[in-house]
Amino acid sequence: MKFMKLGTRPDTFYTEQATRTLTSEIPSDLVIQINDVTYLLHKFALLPKCGLLQRLCYDSSDSESFTVELHDIPGGEDAFELCAKFCYGISINISAHNFVSAFCAAKFLRMNDAIEKGNFVGKLESFFNSCILESWKDPIATLQTTATLPEWSENLGIVRKCIDSIIEKILTPSQQVKWSFTYTRPGYTKKQHHSVPKDWWTEDVSDLDIDLFRCIIMAIRSTYVLPPQLIGEALHVYACRWLPGITKLNKSSGSSASQTEESKLKNRKIIETIVSMIPADRGSVSVGFLFRLLSISIHLNASSVIKTELIRRASLQFEEATVSDLLYPSKSSSDQNYYDIELVLAVLETFLKLWKRMSPGAVDNSYFLRSIRNVGKLIDSYLQVVARDDNMQVSKFVSLAETVPSIARVDHNNLYKAIDIYLKVHPDLSKADKKRLCGILDCQKLTPEVRGHAVKNELLPLRTVVQLLYFEQEKGSMANTSHKLLKQHEIILGAKQRTTTKDSQSKQSLGQEFNGDVTRTTQILESREKDHHRHKRLDANLALDLEKKIAIRGRDIEETESERVRGVKDESSSSYKLEVVDPKKIIRRARSKSEHSMKKADRDK
Template identity: 30%
Template sequence: MEEDSSSSSCNLEVDVNGEEVFFVNKEILLSFSGKLRKLFGKLSGKAKNLKLIFHDLPGGAKGFELMAKFCYNNGKAEINPSNIAVLHCVAFFMEMNQDISGAAQNLIEQTELSLKEISYWSWSELIEALKQCQSFSAGADSSGLLQKLLDSVVGRLVSTSDESVSTASPDSSGIRFSCDTRSTESFKNCYARTNWWFDDLVVLNPEWIEKVMKSMVSLKFDNGVISRFLLYYQKTRLSGVTLEVKCKIAETVIDLLSSLDHSSVPYKSLFGILRVTLGLNISKSCRNKLEGMIGSQLDQATMDNLLVPSPPGVNFLYDVNLVIRLLKSFLLGGTSWVSSIRLKKVAKIIDLYIAEVAPDPCLKSSKFVALVMALPDSARESYDEIYRSIDMYLEVHGGLSEEEKTIICSTLNYEKLSVEACKHLAQNSKFPATTAVQLLSSQQSKLKSLLQETSEPIFSSELSCTYSEIDNKGYKDKDFNHIVHYAKKLDLSTENEKLKENLQGMQWRVMELEKVCRKMQNQMAKIINSKASTTPSTPRSLPRMCS
């Protein structure tokens, strides 16, 4: 460090952040730095061998050298975008807001004045200043410099997105082109230009990315572009960093994505983030946000999405607990807001998932039951798939108690089983004996419901119903004959004599139902013949029969 001719010899040794040691004139620096005046104010001017150690001086050795040159040049310095970040932060750190040397302006005033020209900086100058600030982020934040830079960056991005798309970046704002949809190449270029700034900002730390993105969201920046950047940011920054940094990046990305319009976030990408976080100890609130975003759109999921491996320490092959939580998120607020189509779509995916996890020998019966019961009964039109999964689960878990089997089988809705499933169940020795009783009771209720419907007046003044309509409702007499046939094969104990009587009653009702149907057919034929004979000359169409 060169010394002014009028000054005394160097009498202060300064160790800057362990990087470099400087020997300077104490009095020259004290005339500009309030911090040094506080430190040495009580010492005698003749004191020798003074040493000062800084551990966190902004800009390190370079920052101290720029500051010292300013002092040695009697308060004069060349300030430009390449050094203003360091000078501004050092000036605040050294409390250079006044001087006793007679200089026109102190260093803080000079850097503040230069920062007023920030709107004229090029994009690359802005990014370079931001990069410099990352090494002394605390000083940049406390001095207000960081906010000025971030505001300028966001303003530049918003203005370029509002205007016609630039060819490359805001630096070339003098020449702009609009997207010509008639040209495929032009369209591709326009799409690429929306992402031109990704690589420039991806170097910023998570805290600053959070500030930038929140500002962009508040200014109504395109959520789709923000979403793409955040996914790019995570993919680019996760390699080569510590677990702690990975957690911070993942949490920042998840928090920011949750603040966007969910339709702007690719659903498949959410599962990608989920898999990345499996080995990370992210916060519970952050994980809940991610699962909430996934669960609210569960009808878009695929089987591959849901087959997430279990976390360490859990014996299940797949993370069943996760899927149960996703289902709860999907149904959050009740089924009233979930359309029937979306609900049934989720049920199909979940039934496939249940079939996939049922053979897992480590899957507890309580988890299996919770998975089946997570959706309301109205979500499934048929329980055949659930029956097959239960059959497989009982096959693999042969050591279950009768009580556990009964609880598992209670998840079935017997009225929504096909005839084929009922036939298989009636002969299935893996199911507990009580299941057969429940099956018969269910089918008896189904038959009672049918008889109640057929007991109402069938004909009105016009022909309103035929036997074929009963067939279309699914109440065919052959179905009941199947039920009776399979029920006869059951080995019922003496305790179920009453059930046998009910079964005989069911057979009698089926016979009566057949008689009613034949009578309806005869009446229908008479009505048709009667109307045809009374109006031979004037053709008239009969009311269309239900078919």
């Protein structure tokens, strides 16, 4: 940072009670009052350089003491003291940190060249134009100090000149950047990187107030020189610098209780301003950043317009998200591990609305199909994480899982894993909740390996196990029949090929016999296929009867371990005999039968 040194005399100002004066053999004849501080000074030093004091002291004689009140001087007593020391020739240092107050005070006192050549205002203007505006960090530091004197800074053109200087340097090609800048990104060191990164300016600019930051960003956007992604990166850096909880999952930092009302209002203004500046181009900011902004806006009670816009923007890039992008705590719970599933549900619903608005022809497009299936995988992976939350309600879990359309899931393997995790973490789940939870599972969409695991899963409800056994048996039966039909078809094709090697006369005579064989073989195959379908219907009826009998004669197997009894009426004596029935044995026999069918099908193959 550059500075300007003026004056050569040592500082002899000192304080006595509430009075500031300087060591001098000449008695004071000028009293300056600023707020609660009184300055005992001399006319001979100040009047030649201060046009305002000349006018105020015009009617006073040189010998008498004169009192002047300057309560409205910009910068207060500190700025006035800089001007007074300049008048006395006392050494002072001017930098970007005190330039604004000194310049405004000098303008107020009319310390310009019209009063005396080489006056304070002229020297300050020269320093501002040749030093501050020519560097990179000094205009930013100067802008930060204008917050104390916004009207004066605006009227004197300080703000406009600093912003123009900053924008000019930001638009400079990175290979031409020669000045120092702040860049603390992980993994970046200037020794290893000789080239200047394109976002070299973002961290320094993030130190500014949100209003000044907005002025710079909007001015840059209006030039159309920088890409939208670079603008988005600047917004991301600024959010990390000022918004609570943006860099880590920290629920307490974003809660209403831990923030004062003033702090909440300030943060709300910041997030609303940032959202309003996000470029319309898709991908200008990451979907993870959008989710973080959305989570914070919910905690800060931002306007519904801002939240709706963030949900819309996040839904447009939903397929690019990862599970970690979705893991944010719920505002309504004090538990750190209670995830905000409603936030994800809102984005998912908006994504599906946008997806359904496409023309029917677009739905068949591979890009759109891949997009929705990526979202389906994302939601199932997210469900596996939130299923480990002790406080996760079944209704919210099921609601999110059911919102995913069937076309988004190629199989239900990941959904089954999420359900299995939920059942393990919530062992005290009621019978009704278990049925509701497993009702979202499509047993036909499970691969054989996962279906085999599910059949042996004792946490699943009985109805789900029966469905799994039925589909397992059906798959095995279909595979066995298909294998036999394939063999018969190969025999027929072989016979046809052999007949082509004989002469035409034999071929005709044999052809008639062969056609008869083919006809008979075809009839046999059709008869076997009909038998297969009849057995298939019988298997289905047996499975349904099994389920009905178990439902009538007792509760579900996971609900009881006791034996059940049934009455068998004796025809001769009209009495009842008691026979012990174990539902577990029924399930085991069904499972054994299913496994036996699968092994038999494998042997036939």
